[in-house]
Amino acid sequence: MDIRFYNTLTNEVERFEPVTPGQVKMYSCGPTVYDFAHVGNFRSFLFADLLRRFLEASGYDVSHVMNITDVGHMTDDAAADGLGEDKMQVAARRLKEDKKSGKVEDGAVENPDDPYQVAEYFMRAFLEDGRALGLKVAREFPDRVPKATEYIDEMQKMISTLIEREHAYVGDDGVVYYSVESFPKYGQLSGNTLDALRVGAGGRIDESDQSCKRHPADFMLWKPDRKHIMKWDSPWGAGYPGWHIECSTMSMQVLKTEVLDIHTGGEDLIFPHHECEIAQSCGATGNDLFARFWMHARFLLVEGEKMSKRSGNFFTVRDILSGKASGAPVHPAVLRLELIKSHYRAHSNFTTKGLTDSANTVRRITELGQRLRDECDDKPAEIDRTDHPIVRDFLEALANDLNVSEAMKAVHAFLSSPGQDAAEAYGVLLALDHVLGVWELTSVDSAADDPESDIAANLCAMIDEARKARDFSAADSHRQRLIELGYEVRSSAEGTSATKKFA
Ligand SMILES: [Zn+2]
Numbered sequence: 001m002d003i004r005f006y007n008t009l010t011n012e013v014e015r016f017e018p019v020t021p022g023q024v025k026m027y028s029c030g031p032t033v034y035d036f037a038h039v040g041n042f043r044s045f046l047f048a049d050l051l052r053r054f055l056e057a058s059g060y061d062v063s064h065v066m067n068i069t070d071v072g073h074m075t076d077d078a079a080a081d082g083l084g085e086d087k088m089q090v091a092a093r094r095l096k097e098d099k100k101s102g103k104v105e106d107g108a109v110e111n112p113d114d115p116y117q118v119a120e121y122f123m124r125a126f127l128e129d130g131r132a133l134g135l136k137v138a139r140e141f142p143d144r145v146p147k148a149t150e151y152i153d154e155m156q157k158m159i160s161t162l163i164e165r166e167h168a169y170v171g172d173d174g175v176v177y178y179s180v181e182s183f184p185k186y187g188q189l190s191g192n193t194l195d196a197l198r199v200g201a202g203g204r205i206d207e208s209d210q211s212c213k214r215h216p217a218d219f220m221l222w223k224p225d226r227k228h229i230m231k232w233d234s235p236w237g238a239g240y241p242g243w244h245i246e247c248s249t250m251s252m253q254v255l256k257t258e259v260l261d262i263h264t265g266g267e268d269l270i271f272p273h274h275e276c277e278i279a280q281s282c283g284a285t286g287n288d289l290f291a292r293f294w295m296h297a298r299f300l301l302v303e304g305e306k307m308s309k310r311s312g313n314f315f316t317v318r319d320i321l322s323g324k325a326s327g328a329p330v331h332p333a334v335l336r337l338e339l340i341k342s343h344y345r346a347h348s349n350f351t352t353k354g355l356t357d358s359a360n361t362v363r364r365i366t367e368l369g370q371r372l373r374d375e376c377d378d379k380p381a382e383i384d385r386t387d388h389p390i391v392r393d394f395l396e397a398l399a400n401d402l403n404v405s406e407a408m409k410a411v412h413a414f415l416s417s418p419g420q421d422a423a424e425a426y427g428v429l430l431a432l433d434h435v436l437g438v439w440e441l442t443s444v445d446s447a448a449d450d451p452e453s454d455i456a457a458n459l460c461a462m463i464d465e466a467r468k469a470r471d472f473s474a475a476d477s478h479r480q481r482l483i484e485l486g487y488e489v490r491s492s493a494e495g496t497s498a499t500k501k502f503a
Contacts, residue, residue: 007292023230046340066137072240115229157223167283175224221280265297390428
């Protein structure tokens, strides 16, 4: 199968082949853990997950790494200058407000003034959200999910190498800067030129604060700052690393390679973050390539508009799943499908209508999965997982730069006529679901170790007991609790059962 992806580096759709045949090394910029992840963040994370799962389904052995940015960076770090307020301090302040308002449960963070506790709290929340939504890499914590604060030594080593190789210098302000003029390819990924950057293209560079830099686009690698909320000793004074150096270091360290096959992120990271990653990594290794494929997911819109706290359409994953956003709880499989089903290079538009459509598809997959599993007694046929005609149609669509809407057509065709042989059809469903990740979240098997399904089973038993004891008000209150948790409750002579609703 010919796999083709759009490469931001070359602005072309190119044939994909990994450096080592059969093995893919892939790095994705992960969350900054200063807050709960929002649906826009997860659109980008789940795009990487879809890509990884597709490559696995196509027979590749994929090593996927996603980092955690837990160093307290500055609010203006996008400009890479270490200006503004420390994000971890902002997080601590917000956390105190959230504790007061009950958004953060009591005792979750003992001391909101301790940045490590704040980071730990939001990292755990991210991992929980990720696991709920079937983000495979979140299940591989900590091996594939490195924390920046645990790689400070390696970052310092890379900075030293960059200084030795004359790609970096210590400015009069004591800050270690990367010299963009030392790297002729700077700007290649984002289409910037040093001249355009010098005049402050797009207002990204503030000329007033450039006195210590050789070029206004030079960016910070290490900032000595004794007062910083998180600081480490270094040859350049106690301080903290720049944001960009984290990803250059962790990607190469954890994936044990100097050249990645694929690097992903949201489109907002192309400049300056990814541009700087290339300059640092190539500067340190001397290679002229850091990642062969750069793949970027576009912004998520909410009901056709850019998501922002000010317009009140800013949703965390938790807001959606709990029903706080739309008034009704949403099953994680529904949110997952909703966030992966539009093409990564198109603006995904998150809407209530879209969620309803996704809920319908999830329901169809789940009902078919249940029926097929029962009919074949949970013994799927061993189909050819790349060459079975239905799976092939599905994978071939994805091989075309992840054309997910075309791939979903193959899924819907299968849902409409899954064929007569239940064991074969169940094998197909499992093969498709390796990529979709829907049935794995809705099938009872995977729900068995989900504490929520234990709660549901318990409540059902309590309803039956209460009914037997003719305590109908107790039975009603247990029923009400289940409904609040998003279950449909049925009581009959055989007893009470609860099924999770998908919208
Ligand atoms: Zn990054």
